[in-house]
Amino acid sequence: MEAQMQTLPRPWLHAIACAGILALLLSTPFSLAQQPASADAAQQAFNNSCRTCHSVKEGDNRLGPNLSKIVGRNAGSLPNYNYSQSMKEAGFVWDQDKLTRFMLRPDEVVSGNKMQPYGGVSADEAAKVIAYLQAVSSQ
Structure with a gap:
């Protein structure tokens, strides 16, 4: 027992x-x-979501404007790029929060933007893209 x-x-x-x-x-x-995105994962996220239309090289505008030093830039203000009227009149400065919200749901931040048919990315991908943009802007 x-x-x-x-x-x-x-x-x-x-x-x-x-x-x-x-x-x-x-x-x-x-x-x-809470783990920061690795440099490779951040660049891969940018490549997957943004590189078709955007560059991170200053002056290299493509279908979309270059994203060099985007954080701190007035929306719709980059010289030599033909923004939509709504982006030109957006009236805000790109910061991390605004970029995240724009990447998630662009039409909710700037209705009438030219990023059609782009529908947005996940919050995780947006965080990686922003990490990449900040890293290349500081170089």
Whole structure:
């Protein structure tokens, strides 16, 4: 009988183990989200989402304006680029928050922009793109 009791599971032991596993699972996404994007991941996000139309080289306007030093720039103000009227009249300065919101839902930030049919990216991709833009702007 004593041998049987040692092999039976202890309910409190299972509860502690489950609580530990649950804590690990719940903390993982938060710790991963707080990790800065690697330079390669950030550049890859830019390449996947933006490079078709934009460059990060000053003066290299393509279908979209170059994004060199975009943070701190007035929206619709880059010389030698034909912005939509709505972008020219947007009346704000690009900062991290505005760029993120624009990459997520461009029409909600500047209705009538020229980024059609671009529909936006995930918040994770937007964070990586901004990390890349900030890194190349500081070089």
